[in-house]
Amino acid sequence: MGEMKDKAKGLGNEIAGNAKQMSDDPKTRAEGKAQETKGEAQNLKGEAKGAMGNKV
Template identity: 45%
Template sequence: MGELTDKIKGNVNEMVGKAKEALGDHNRDADMKAEGQAQQVEGKGQQLKGSVKGALGDNI
């Protein structure tokens, strides 16, 4: 995957994670809230991966 693809997937995971966290908070569902937080972390990791690829080139 290329830099842009990783960054887009990361952004999507962060947005979905934020929505799950808010929904879990609203419904007092600790599992959903934790799942949303984990998905946000995954999204940040994907964005970082995309940034590294951008800095070093896509062929890493």
């Protein structure tokens, strides 16, 4: 179950980050890039859990 939870959180952060990157405000764009990167890392964590049977 941890795998799917991490992947879902990751996807949410990637989507929110992408939306923020469309802003005209440079600070908001930077926050969006950071949030997208966080989402990508969460997704990778979920994939690792899946490959290792949720033991990570």
